[in-house]
Amino acid sequence: MSLILKKIKSNIFLSLVILTYIILFIFLPDKGIQSLNNSLYYIKEMLIIMPVILLLTSLIEAWVPRKTIQNSLGEGSGIKGILFSFLFGSFSAGPIYAAFPICKMLIKKGASVANIVIILSAWAVIKIPMLANEAKFLGPQFMLVRWFLTSLSIATMAIITSKIVKKVEIPMDDIITRDDAVLNVDKNFCVGCGLCVSVSPENFVMKGKKANTAKIILISEENDKIKTAIEKCPAKAIKYM
Numbered sequence: 001m002s003l004i005l006k007k008i009k010s011n012i013f014l015s016l017v018i019l020t021y022i023i024l025f026i027f028l029p030d031k032g033i034q035s036l037n038n039s040l041y042y043i044k045e046m047l048i049i050m051p052v053i054l055l056l057t058s059l060i061e062a063w064v065p066r067k068t069i070q071n072s073l074g075e076g077s078g079i080k081g082i083l084f085s086f087l088f089g090s091f092s093a094g095p096i097y098a099a100f101p102i103c104k105m106l107i108k109k110g111a112s113v114a115n116i117v118i119i120l121s122a123w124a125v126i127k128i129p130m131l132a133n134e135a136k137f138l139g140p141q142f143m144l145v146r147w148f149l150t151s152l153s154i155a156t157m158a159i160i161t162s163k164i165v166k167k168v169e170i171p172m173d174d175i176i177t178r179d180d181a182v183l184n185v186d187k188n189f190c191v192g193c194g195l196c197v198s199v200s201p202e203n204f205v206m207k208g209k210k211a212n213t214a215k216i217i218l219i220s221e222e223n224d225k226i227k228t229a230i231e232k233c234p235a236k237a238i239k240y241m
């Protein structure tokens with residue numbers, strides 16, 4: 001019994017879906033059958049699309065260097081990263097759920113939370129083929145105004161999400177390998193004492209009242225000064241992620 005409860009707890013969303021189906025089949029069997037057919041349709045669609053997406057994700061993961069993704073979509077990528085994220089999301093193909101494994105891989109490789117929000121949102125609502133259809137049916141003016149306002153909302157969402165959701169809070173343990181890890185300063189913990197910058201000025205800089213890494217540093221590039229900074233940081237804010 002406790003094993004069943006444990007399974008339900010660890011798969012709470014799936015358990016809720018199953019419970020909903022059971023209730024539907026008891027009280028509204030017609031709706032239950034209709035819902036089951038819809039679900040089976042989407043599962044079939046996912047089974048066709050997901051292998052291709054997972055293959056694409058693995059290819060990007062294997063062939064695109066971490067530094068390239070960090071430079072193009074990482075925390076310091078600025079306007080370039082924002083534009084690239086909009087283009088990536090807008091020119092993508094396939095349903096939105098296909099974007100999730102790709103985005104998780106991009107986060108693992110160093111993309112920022114803000115840019116991931118832009119990619120996902122652009123993928124969902126401003127894809128280029130969709131815009132062309134929208135202009136055809138509702139007119140170019142409608143499409144352009146909606147595109148502009150949607151893009152503005154996406155940028156706002158990206159800023160807000162990146163303030164609320166920190167990278168460390170995104171579950172990554174299942175895919176991060178030790179070799180991939182990049183040195184990071186967790187701004188939530190950094191108390192701005194500047195010790196890391198004094199110990200290793202070539203690797204750390206102060207940005208405002210918080211420390212930051214001066215460049216992208218892979219775990220394979222660790223040296224004695226970095227080790228000392230990690231050990232001596234009073235807030236234990238420096239870690240590989």
Ligand code: SF4
Nearest residue numbers: 190191193194196233
């Ligand atoms: S040593 Fe730690 S707490 Fe101090 S500035 Fe560096 S990261 Fe922040």
